[in-house]
Each structure stands twice: as C-alpha cells, then as structure tokens.
Amino acid sequence: MSDTKQPTLKGLAADITKNAAIVSDFLDKTNNHFTFDTDSPPSFPKTASEDVTAARMQLIYAARQLQFLALGPTESLQWFALSGAPDTTTLQWLYHYDIPSAVPNQDSISYADLAKKLNLNQHKMTRILRHAMTNNIFLEPIPGHIAHSSLSKQLAEPGNLIRGPVGNLTQTVYPAVSRMVDAHEKYGTNDEKGVHAPFNVAYDTEKRALEYIANDPVRSVWFTESMKGGAAAGPSSTRYSVEAFDWQSLGNGVVVDVGGSAGHVSKAIAAAAPDLHFIVQDQPAMVGKGQAELEPELKERFTFRPHDFFTTQPYNEPAAFYLRLILHDWPDEDAALILRELAAKMGPETRLLINDAVVPEHGAMHPLQEKYVRNADMVMMSMFNGLEREKSDWEDVIKRADPSLHIVGITKPRGGSLSMIEIRKE
Numbered sequence: 001m002s003d004t005k006q007p008t009l010k011g012l013a014a015d016i017t018k019n020a021a022i023v024s025d026f027l028d029k030t031n032n033h034f035t036f037d038t039d040s041p042p043s044f045p046k047t048a049s050e051d052v053t054a055a056r057m058q059l060i061y062a063a064r065q066l067q068f069l070a071l072g073p074t075e076s077l078q079w080f081a082l083s084g085a086p087d088t089t090t091l092q093w094l095y096h097y098d099i100p101s102a103v104p105n106q107d108s109i110s111y112a113d114l115a116k117k118l119n120l121n122q123h124k125m126t127r128i129l130r131h132a133m134t135n136n137i138f139l140e141p142i143p144g145h146i147a148h149s150s151l152s153k154q155l156a157e158p159g160n161l162i163r164g165p166v167g168n169l170t171q172t173v174y175p176a177v178s179r180m181v182d183a184h185e186k187y188g189t190n191d192e193k194g195v196h197a198p199f200n201v202a203y204d205t206e207k208r209a210l211e212y213i214a215n216d217p218v219r220s221v222w223f224t225e226s227m228k229g230g231a232a233a234g235p236s237s238t239r240y241s242v243e244a245f246d247w248q249s250l251g252n253g254v255v256v257d258v259g260g261s262a263g264h265v266s267k268a269i270a271a272a273a274p275d276l277h278f279i280v281q282d283q284p285a286m287v288g289k290g291q292a293e294l295e296p297e298l299k300e301r302f303t304f305r306p307h308d309f310f311t312t313q314p315y316n317e318p319a320a321f322y323l324r325l326i327l328h329d330w331p332d333e334d335a336a337l338i339l340r341e342l343a344a345k346m347g348p349e350t351r352l353l354i355n356d357a358v359v360p361e362h363g364a365m366h367p368l369q370e371k372y373v374r375n376a377d378m379v380m381m382s383m384f385n386g387l388e389r390e391k392s393d394w395e396d397v398i399k400r401a402d403p404s405l406h407i408v409g410i411t412k413p414r415g416g417s418l419s420m421i422e423i424r425k426e
C-alpha cells in the first residue's frame with residue numbers, strides 16, 4: 001500500500017544534495033575530505049556539531065535508499081542475496097592471509113610477486129582481491145598490479161584500532177551468524193540457553209562463546225581489540241559513555257567496572273572525572289592484560305581483579321557498579337543472575353549503571369541507527385543467544401534479578417547507540 005511519506009528518486013536526490021553540502025562545507029573547513037587514496041583522513045572528525053552529524057547520518061541513509069529505488073525490488077533482493085556472503089568472505093580471507101601487510105605502503109606490487117611472497121595460488125588470490133576492490137579495498141593502479149586504497153591501508157597498520165573489529169567480526173562472528181538456521185533447527189527457536197546459540201553449532205562446542213574465545217589465544221586478542229576498536233570510534237564510542245552520566249558527581253568514589261575487559265572504558269571515564277577510582281573486574285586473561293598495559297600515572301586510581309560475575313561480588317557498596325556491553329551478551333536468566341549478585345552488594349547510595357542499547361519501538365530512531373542496533377541484535381543472538389533489549393525487556397530483567405531495584409533514569413546521548421540506565425535499590 002502506498003503512503004504519502006514514500007521516498008522518491010528525486011526527493012532523495014534533493015535530500016542528498018542538501019545534506020552533502022552541509023557535510024562537505026564542514027569537511028572543507030577542517031580540510032578533511034575522504035578519498036580512496038592512501039592519503040585520505042581515516043575517519044570523520046570528532047569535532048562535528050550535532051547538525052553536521054545529523055546531516056551526515058541522513059546523507060548515508062538517503063544514499064542507501066536511493067540505491068534501492070534505482071534497483072527496484074527484484075534486483076535489490078538479487079544484490080542482497082548475492083553480495084552479503086562474498087563481501088564478508090573476501091574481507092575474512094584477506095585478513096586471514098594478512099594481504100594488507102604484504103602490499104607495499106607507497107608502491108604497487110604485481111599479483112605474481114604477491115602470490116609468490118605469500119605462497120598463494122595467483123589466480124584465486126587475484127579473483128578474491130578483485131572482488132574486494134569492488135568494495136574499495138585495494139586499488140589496481142596499473143593492470144596486474146595491486147596497491148593500497150584508503151581502506152586497505154587501515155588494515156595494514158599494526159596498531160590501527162579497526163583491525164580488532166574486522167578480525168573479530170569476520171573470523172569469529174561471521175561463521176556463527178551464518179549458522180542461525182542450523183541452530184534453530186537443532187535446538188528449536190524457543191531454546192534460550194547460552195550454550196545453544198548458532199556459535200555452538202558453528203564451532204561444535206558446548207562452551208559458551210565468551211569462555212571459548214577467552215581460551216583461544218588468537219580469538220581472544222581479536223575480541224579484546226574489537227572491544228577497544230568499537231569503543232574508539234562510531235556510535236558505541238566511549239565518548240558517549242562519558243557523556244551519558246555525570247561521573248564527576250561520584251566525587252572520589254569507586255566505580256566497579258564489571259566485565260571491564262582491559263579497562264579501556266574506565267580509562268576514558270577517568271580522564272573526564274579525575275577524582276574517581278576504578279576496580280576493573282573480568283576474566284583472568286583480560287585483567288592481566290589491563291594490569292600489564294596500565295599507564296604509570298593511573299596506577300594509584302586503578303585496580304584490576306579477576307572476578308566471575310556469576311559468583312559473589314567481593315566489593316561492598318561502591319559509588320557505582322558499571323556494566324558496559326555486558327548484559328546484551330546473556331539471555332534473561334543469566335542477565336538476572338549477574339544483576340542479583342550486584343544488587344546484594346548495593347548500598348543506598350550505590351548506583352547500578354547499565355550502559356547498553358535500549359531498543360526503541362520500531363521506527364522511533366533514525367533508520368541508520370536502527371540498522372546498527374538490529375545488526376548488533378543479530379550478532380548477540382548468533383553468538384550468545386543474547387539480545388538487544390527494549391525498555392520493557394530491561395524492566396522485566398531488572399525486576400527478575402531483585403524486586404527492590406528500580407530504574408531512576410535512562411539517558412542516550414545524540415549520535416550514540418548506547419543508553420545509560422541508572423538503577424537504585426530501595
């Protein structure tokens with residue numbers, strides 16, 4: 001059925017022209033235009049105003065919609081069905097063989113020399129890399145030679161924070177997502193156990209994904225780097241976690257960062273609230289890494305402790321228990337268990353801060369943000385039988401944990417994908 005709000009090709013084109021001008025003017029001023037060449041700036045400037053950020057989001061969304069309207073329904077479906085798996089697979093392949101590191105920084109290299117250097121079949125390698133080029137990953141400046149594009153160059157830089165998310169998502173997550181039908185056929189769609197997720201079918205294991213990953217030396221590095229990379233930029237960057245709560249209001253209290261990985265989020269908060277102290281709890285390997293990497297100037301304010309959050313919480317009545325991107329990894333029963341252990345150690349002044357997505361009703365957020373959250377929801381379902389929760393889901397799980405817990409506020413900074421749910425104990 002048609003409705004008056006249906007976008008049209010011309011309407012979208014006009015929308016794109018208007019918003020492209022706003023974004024382009026900003027990039028002119030900051031001298032930051034993206035290109036496909038290696039001298040392109042790597043990411044959008046963080047100094048963008050809210051108006052520029054909104055115009056950029058609308059620009060990306062309208063360009064996507066325009067493509068659908070230009071293709072029409074049948075060809076749109078064809079593109080979907082054909083592109084999704086190869087797009088991820090070629091990225092997975094070139095990451096696995098670390099092609100980006102083998103291509104020279106400034107120069108090109110022939111396919112023949114590259115294949116010889118990496119001991120790969122030249123014909124297969126060339127076909128895979130030419131597919132990656134359809135996504136602007138690598139360039140072919142002269143026939144038969146490959147060189148870096150602005151995208152592939154990011155993957156060649158050893159310390160670049162995008163390597164973590166690309167590694168984790170293509171190598172560990174993608175095989176799990178691709179087995180969703182098999183898992184639902186095997187266990188049924190009502191099964192909510194964390195050990196019966198598509199991940200368990202893909203990896204033929206009865207271990208929970210996070211335990212399996214923590215015990216795999218390569219995947220655990222991708223995972224930790226992925227958390228760090230996701231926190232460094234984009235809609236779930238730590239800047240929004242800092243913005244979403246008045247951390248300075250906790251004075252010189254202690255924040256217990258439950259499942260805080262190697263402490264990267266606490267460090268961002270510490271910079272904004274210089275009197276606060278942090279106890280970062282996680283699995284032994286994660287806190288070991290955090291302890292080893294801790295900057296000398298933070299030593300007095302940071303403690304790293306191994307702790308399993310399904311067991312008795314050792315710390316009593318801190319200023320806050322903080323859980324960022326923890327509970328979406330767990331089905332309701334497990335999430336309630338984690339919260340119950342914390343509720344038992346909350347005093348009247350303790351805040352329980354859950355920093356996770358609160359999925360609005362369908363259609364209530366910008367469609368591009370909704371796409372991001374729905375993608376994350378599919379990853380949670382595939383990896384852990386976890387979920388991104390709506391407000392009523394959060395209310396249910398919090399009450400299930402401990403009826404004396406109640407939500408006193410939910411804040412979501414504009415542009416960010418995560419909310420801060422502030423909870424107190426009665």
Ligand SMILES: C[S@@+](CC[C@H](N)C(=O)[O-])C[C@H]1O[C@@H](n2cnc3c(N)ncnc32)[C@H](O)[C@@H]1O
Binds near residue numbers: 231258262282329
């Ligand atoms: C999605 S990551 C979130 C990390 C961090 N809070 C952030 O926002 O980037 C989930 C974290 O939970 C930790 N974790 C998993 N199971 C745990 C357990 N039983 N006890 C404590 N931490 C656990 C993982 O090691 C991982 O660091």
